[in-house]
Amino acid sequence: MFLYDTMMTQKAHNFLLTFLFLPLFIFSQQEKGANYFEVAIQKKVRSLKSKNNFNKAQYFFFKEEWDSTLVYSMKQLNSNIDIETKQYCHYFRGYSLRKKGLYKQSSIEFGFINKSFQYYYLVDNNIGLLFYYEKKFNEAIIYFLKAEKEILENKDESEITDIYTNIGICYLHLNQYAKAESYLKKDVLLNPKQITKSVVRSNINIANFYYEQYKDLQAISYFKKAYKLSKNIKDFNLKQTTAFNMAVVEENRGDYKKALEYRKEAEDLKDSLNNQNKIWAVADFEKKFAVAQKQKQIKVLQVENKLKNTERNSLFFAAIGLLLILTGGVYLYGQKVKNAKTILLQKNKLDELNATKDQLFSIVSHDLRSSVNALKTSNSKLSATLETKNYDELNRLIIRNSTIANGAYSLLDNLLHWAMLQTKQLYFHKESIHLYSIIQQIEYNYKPLLLDKAITFENSVSKNIFIYVDLDSLKIVLRNLLDNAIKFSNENGKISFYTQETNPDFSDLIIQDNGIGMSHETIKELLTDSELLAKKSNSEIIGTGLGLQLCKQMIKKNSGTLNIESEINKGTKMILTFPKTRTNG
Known part of the structure; x- marks a missing residue:
């Protein structure tokens, strides 16, 4: 039985589109063969052999190492270079920032590129993507259409299929289905006859388009075609996507056995790092298959299961509550111990600083007192010597007074500079x-x-x-x-x-x-x-x-x-x- 004969709800459709539709858009402009722009960059590299920063920037750009691309393109921009090279560097930076999710900074970098740039249609396409990420689909379409016009003028067929896909998806978001269908079909028709990843994606896109409108017969036809075509490509992610599509299709049609076969095939193709998470999904489909075969038995046991579930949930939430209480207690105790240690360290440091301060004041006051006392005593002798008119002794006392005063001045001067250093005022x-x-x-x-x-x-x-x-x-x-x-x-x-x-x-x-x-x-x-x-x-x-x-x-x-x-x-x-x-x- 086909999809529209199975009382399929809107929720079932959304489940499929959420998984398939958005990632496909994100993958546009990736994993392509050499195009005009890439060839132009390689030609530019050959003409700029002495510009190491530009060579490194383009190398990391094609390696999709965005941080390194940003570093070396900025280094190249900081040197004296021609206008065309600057345009390439700003493009590298705008593209890299978009990939890193820094959309505002990406838009600023693309704004630095002059419209005289030979590949400005790539800039318009990227700006359209930025508007798409903000769900401003009308603005995105404006830039995609500009890019389409420029691409057709430049006859860069390597870019036009992605533009058609992007425009079609935006129209689909705006519920303008006629325009969306027109552009998505253009994408399918323009793809080369040989089987490529782009051909598979195009079929998935048009299938999603029909599926969104509940035209399930047309959608399933394209999903099946995409699944068959994926057998001839080496992209395991795309193979996994098409297998997953078929699993959801068969699930919605009620054929859980076939759905389980497709699901297992998708799981086998899934990256090993994600296999553990997908085990539960496979188990869920196996459960659905078992449920479909034993519905009568389940109805008999529903009451018992509800009671058991209630008891299990009660125990589960009680255990969670106890765990949270224990965790909170341990955390609070740890914070208390940590704060106590911090307070003790601060107290010890403060005691040390106070001891140093007291010692400094004691020593400095002692030295100043000694200097002032010596100066006082010397002045008394100086007064007595003036009466006796002993000029040799008078000269000696004056020199001594000067020495004492200089010593006290040096001490105060050092104290002033030391205090300024400690308070960071010097x-x-x-x-x-x-x-x-x-x-x-x-x-x-x-x-x-x-x-x-x-x-x-x-x-x-x-x-x-x-x-x-x-x-x-x-x-x-x-x-x-x-x-x-x-x-x-x-x-x-x-x-x-x-x-x-x-x-x-x-x-x-x-x-x-x-x-x-x-x-x-x-x-x-x-x-x-x-x-x-x-x-x-x-x-x-x-x-x-x-x-x-x-x-x-x-x-x-x-x-x-x-x-x-x-x-x-x-x-x-x-x-x-x-x-x-x-x-x-």
């Missing part, structure tokens, strides 16, 4: 710096302190070295390190600044003194992040360590590194590594 602007000139400036600033301790200063930095750093932060680093070198040097000592080459992209700046040096334990503490040193046994020399911590952070911000080499009573080497300016590297 502005960094990297530029090319002539290192030798900066060392000269630092030497000039510290000339009085060097003379006071009769320290020899040697600037052996190469005059050809330029480094790429922030100038202000570099000066802060060099001032702190020179100040430390003077502080830790004995009278008549020597401080040297020199460079060495260990890496073509970086320059090593060494600050060497022959002062009191330091132990390996002290070096380890100084190089540890966020380590503030308290006063050691020699309280006149060892301070907070804030200056060196500030230097480490600023060196790191300038993409540099700091190393320390030192021995007790043998002096210290501070080794700073900064990136060179590339143009001078």
Whole structure:
């Protein structure tokens, strides 16, 4: 019995069309042989052998690797290329974005293509597809018709069948059946006589068209034809589709045995990854077949089955409810434990930060208090000396006051810069710096302190070295390190600044003194992040360590590194590594 003799409902028709109709539209413009456009691209590739990005873009385009296509087409667009090559790149991008479901961006890319582009009918066709995806079928038809006209003018027969299919499907959505039939029949008639995937799809499309209108005799004829033709092609997906069509047709006709045979054939052709899911569908059809043979037995057992189903459903929902309660309890307990751990970590971190803050304030306030007290005591002596008019002692006290004031100023200056670094308020602007000139400036600033301790200063930095750093932060680093070198040097000592080459992209700046040096334990503490040193046994020399911590952070911000080499009573080497300016590297 045919479809219209089986009391078939609208729902049965929709089931078939939902599975078959929409995917077929999506497959248009895919899996075709070489067409005019592809040949033109290959010709373009041969003329642009030096354009590697274009070659890669078209390679990934035909491989349907859309992300790679987008990357290399954009790289090609960013270079100086001719207008025609730009049109191809924008087409690659628009097509790839459409495939990725980014329809708005796809429309923008197609909008960049000029109508003078030789294959602009492909652009119109793609824009029509974008409107179709938005279910704007009238707008889609406008662009498909434009594409049809342009294709016929260019005689590109490889594209015209897809256009006819697309137009027919849009008319079908608009319930304009006469126009839809006209274009779908054109598609069938234009297909080559040899059996291809396009021929099979065309027959399925026209079958769907008749099926939508309940013209089941015509529809079944084309479904059968598509099924027979699919035997001569190698596309397993299409074979599976035609077999599935026949299964649904036979199911609606009430022949469950044949439907089951077609269903099993479709399942055999299905990709192995989906076979497990389809087992239930096969089981469902086997059940229908069994039900059709044993309807009387089922009627007798209906009441019992309903009771069992009710009991089973009750148990099922009770189990689901219990599972949800248990899952919710476990989740809430896990969140509670997680939040407790987070709070504990935050508390520990806060305690650590508070301890560091308290330590910093304690040490800084102690040093400032010591400096102010020393300045107060020295000023008292200065007043007494003025009365005795002892000018040598007066000069010594003035120099001492200046030293104390400079030390307090340096401490406050370091504290200010450290605070600005922690709160990310310090502005960094990297530029090319002539290192030798900066060392000269630092030497000039510290000339009085060097003379006071009769320290020899040697600037052996190469005059050809330029480094790429922030100038202000570099000066802060060099001032702190020179100040430390003077502080830790004995009278008549020597401080040297020199460079060495260990890496073509970086320059090593060494600050060497022959002062009191330091132990390996002290070096380890100084190089540890966020380590503030308290006063050691020699309280006149060892301070907070804030200056060196500030230097480490600023060196790191300038993409540099700091190393320390030192021995007790043998002096210290501070080794700073900064990136060179590339143009001078």
